[in-house]
Amino acid sequence: MKSAIKYLFLVVFTSLSVVAQQKLTLEEIWGGAFRTKGMDELQAMKNTNQYTVLNFDRATKSMQIDLYDYATLNKVATLIDTKNHKELEGIDSYTFDAKEQKMLLATNTSPIFRHSFTAIYYLYDIATKKLTQFSDKAIQEPTFSPDGTKVAYAFENNLYVCDLATTKHTQITTDGKRNAIINGITDWVYEEEFAFVKAFDWNADGTKLAFIRFDESQVPEFSMDLYNEGLYPTQSVFKYPKAGEKNADVSLHIYDVKLAKTQQINLGNYQDFYIPRIKWTSEANTLSAQVMNRHQNNLDLHFIDTTTGTTKIVLNEKDTAYVDVTDNLTFLKDNSFIWTSEKDGFNHIYLYDATGKLKKQITKGNWEVTAYYGFDEKSKMIYYQSVENGSINRDVYAIKLDGKGKARLSQKTGTNNATFSPNFQYFINTYSSATTAPYFSLNDSKTGAEIKKIQSNELVEAKLAKYNVAPKEFFALTTEKGHQLNAWIIKPKDFDASKKYPLLMFQYSGPGSQQVANSWNGTNDYWYFMLAQKGYIVACVDGRGTGFKGAAFKKCTQKELGKYEVEDQIDAAKVFGKYTYIDASRIGIWGWSYGGFMASNCLFQGADVFKTAIAVAPVTSWRYYDSIYTERYMQTPQENASGYDNNSPINHVSKLKGNFLLVHGTADDNVHVQNSMKMIEALVQANKQFDWAIYPDKNHGIYGGKTRLQLYTKMTNFILEKL
Structure with missing residues (x-):
């Protein structure tokens, strides 16, 4: 009898193992099993009908910048191969001069914030194949002049120009100082919200350099403890203007290379303004600059005659909500x-x-x-x-x-x-x-x-x-209020309409965003497929405020972030709950960043609809977030206190009934861990039970080593247990 049972156990175990091999695992998903091939650092040339791609040779562990012909797709040449230049450890990125005869190669890149980084740069002459180290210091944003004779760059908040013929480096600003003055590089909030780092630009003939200067000396500082490996934590302190607080004072300057002189441009009688873009026109002495008011609902396009310093507004954009840059x-x-x-x-x-x-x-x-x-x-x-x-x-x-x-x-x-x-x-x-x-x-x-x-x-x-998963189904979901919203749903492959399934909703919901898109899977999608294999249905709905359906749809959330978006997610969940195959008592929601703000609000304000929520790196009050992003949609807290407070999940914690998991990284320079700490305290004082996870020294992305695997294991277990 024991032998028979043992044999049966082995057969069943073996069969289950075979089935299990076809099940998606988090180790595969976060181990890169579904990584796709692409064309890294693809750049179209400007002077020839060709393009370049950065390739990696695994056999020799070397990198190549290869040149291809558009007409035939044939490789024309290898412009540089790192195996021929031992001093070049690798190539992280590259740029050409205007004639496409020289290149600047970045290596040993060290990230600063989302877009910014420092790197060691090498100058490469394509014809002679000569490689020289451009600077022995880690610098930012080196840029060729249009004639290719000079390179402008930033180092420690100051701007420099290097004459390539003489290799002479000239410092053109001297007042740069950390957490005080920045020349030619954007501050934290410009980088994050206006999405650019290089705040300088050469004119058409390379005789002048325009740049923006940031005086952030009066901007409040934010500090983060970094635990690292040492006995004592260190502290990162940087300027971060929260909503309604002091911004950096910005000014526009022109450096004349021949005269070695800098002039400041008088843009007019603006108070508390932004310069989100500068760009030289086709005329060498005419610079364009975009100037916005703090509410970001008025944009002036200036043309500046740099010979006289006079400016003229050639275009004005106004909007009742905001103007996109x-x-x-x-x-x-x-x-x-x-x-x-x-x-x-x-x-x-x-x-x-x-x-x-x-x-x-x-x-x-x-x-x-x-x-x-x-x-x-x-x-x-x-x-x-x-x-x-x-x-x-x-x-x-x-x-x-x-x-x-x-x-x-x-x-x-x-x-x-x-x-x-x-x-x-x-x-x-x-x-x-999607397929x-x-x-x-x-x-x-x-x-x-x-x-x-x-x-x-x-x-x-x-x-x-091989995993036999069902792809996303796209459709338009109409709420009881009549709002037609883009949506997708993922069902188990063995879906049976006569059964009842738990539902997990995902969303981001931020202004102008989109999650319901007909494109290939992101890493999270494989996680959703894995959850579907475990008997869950996963859905996503883009509510009002999201993008690509016109300005009225996108901007209806103005001054009320979190009101209509939360309403739409709750209403969408109610629609799903009426589906015969959805268990209305087992609906959950999750999101990251803005999506975490939403998931928290949905669970608290939709306590009778949602059973479970996961909020990762959430904003919990827009009072804690940066000025440019928040005020674009909310104006300042001083002007719109009710808009800030009525839609803050912190102020709705008493309504919590279901299961809540709160996650944050302590080194999040974007959505500060302060947001979650304030929420935790509010939940504690409301005597609410919840789960939370803090990731030491992890930024807004919460990654590195086994971090993502551990996080998604935690979230998976939470869903399996609580939903």
Whole structure:
């Protein structure tokens, strides 16, 4: 009898093991088992019909910058191979001079914040293959002058110019000081919210350098303890303007290289303003600068005559909510310019003459332009990306400067993105969908027809197919209030409509964001597939306030962040709860950052709808978040106290009934751990039981080593136990 039982046990155990091998695991997901192949550091050349890619040779553990021909996709040359230059440990990124004869290579990169970093740079002459170390110090943002004779860069908050012929480095600012004065590099809040680091720009002939100076000496400081490995913690202290607090004072300056003199530009009688973009026009002595008020609902585009220092506002954008800042400003040869705006209710492309007079609205319709690729002077064609084929999709289009001859160039429904050749004859299209892994192809710019496949990821698709998971189903969910919202749902592969399933909802919900998109899986999606294998349904709904459905849909949350978004998630959960196959008593929600703010609010304010929530790195009161982002949507706490407080989850903790997991990293320079500490104290004083996890020295991404694996194991176990 014992032998028979033992035999039966072995058979069952073996069978279960075989089945288990087809189950997704967190170790696979976070170990990179579903990583896709791409084209790293793809750059289109400007002078030849070619492009470069940064490749890695695993056999020799060396890196190459390879040059390819657009027309044939054949490799033309290897511009540099690190195995031939032992002093070059690796290549993290690279830039060309205007003639594409020299390169600056970054190595030993050390990140500062989200976009900023320092690195050791090498100068490489492509023709002679000579490699020289540009600087023995870790510097920021080295940039060739247009004639390729000089390089401007930043070091320890000051700007420098190096003459490449003499190798002489000239310091052009001297007042740079940590946590006080920054020249030519943005402060923390500009970097995070206006999404740029290099706050300097060469003019067309390389004779002048424009830069923004930040005086942050009066900006309040934020400090973080870093525990590291030592006996005592260290402290990181940096300037961080929270909502309603003092911002850095910014000023605009022009450095004349020949005269070695700097002048400050008088932009006018602005009070408490931003300079979110500067860019030289096609004229060497005319600089453009965008100036915004603190509410960010008024933007002036200045043209500055740098010979006289006089300025003229050539364009003004106003909005009852806010004006988006983009990188789409493009100057044509005659200094007329292309601009994108939401002023007709949807983001579209406009053409203005050199004086700022509107010549033409080039695109029009109840859909959004989502990327501007460029203008071909020869054919007078503009190339762009839009959601005309549905707000969850992206397509590549061409249109003439006069607004005629519009053509859809991408062929497949999903997410398409283009990198055009210098002469706009070809483009490399990157395509993916919920069922197709990233696919790179060479396409004809006139017809959009695919010429040749470059790279695909059938192996990843085949690997995922072995797990037999059901892909996302896209649909429009209509709430009882009549709001039609984009949504997707993932069901177990063996889904049975007669059964009842627990539901986990995911969302982000931030202004202008999108999570319901017809594109290939992110890492979280594999986690959702894993949960579906365990008998859960996972869904995502983009509520009001999210993007790509017009300005009215996106900006309806103005001055009330967290009100309508929470309402929509609760209402969506109620719709799901009426599905015959959803167990309405087992609905959970989770999110990260803004999504954590939302998940907390949904559980507290929707206590009768949601059973469980996980909030990772959440904002818990917009009073604790930065000035530029928060005030764009909320104005200041002094002006809108009720908007801040009525929608803060801290003020709703007494309503908690379900299961709550709160997660944060102590070195989060973006959403400070202060947010979670304040929430924890509020929950404690409300005598509410909850779970929490703190990750020492981890930033907003909470990663490094086994961190993500441990975090997702914790969240998985929490869901299995509490939902």
